[in-house]
Amino acid sequence: MKIEKDHARLYMEKVPGCGWVLHSILVDEGCRGQGIGTKLLQEALNKCGRPVYLFATSELGGDLKKLRKFYGRFGFEPYKQGKQDTFPYRFNMILMK
Numbered sequence: 001m002k003i004e005k006d007h008a009r010l011y012m013e014k015v016p017g018c019g020w021v022l023h024s025i026l027v028d029e030g031c032r033g034q035g036i037g038t039k040l041l042q043e044a045l046n047k048c049g050r051p052v053y054l055f056a057t058s059e060l061g062g063d064l065k066k067l068r069k070f071y072g073r074f075g076f077e078p079y080k081q082g083k084q085d086t087f088p089y090r091f092n093m094i095l096m097k
Helices: 036-047 064-072
Strands: 002-005 008-015 019-027 052-054 093-095
Touching: 002 036, 008 036, 019 036
Parallel strands: 019 052
Antiparallel strands: 002 008, 008 019, 052 093
16 A cells, blocks of 8 residues: 655555555655654554554664654554564564554
8 A cells, every 4th residue: 555645655565364564654854743644644544454563663764762652642562573473574563453
């Protein structure tokens, strides 16, 4: 799923039998702090099923503490993968409901 509007883009992928992966929310630097990312994520979460996995990272200049707080407002919680997980890469947050 790709949603683009108001100087922002969101990318998610459905993984059959596993749920969804939120790959990124990108908001142009000059437009941050205006609720644009919040609106995009709300729209995406209304369209997709559960669970939704993500990896909050500061690789693109984000503050990890702020990112975890942002996603926590939507119900994302810390996630620790077990040996039986079917994903080939690691996630650190999940939304179940």
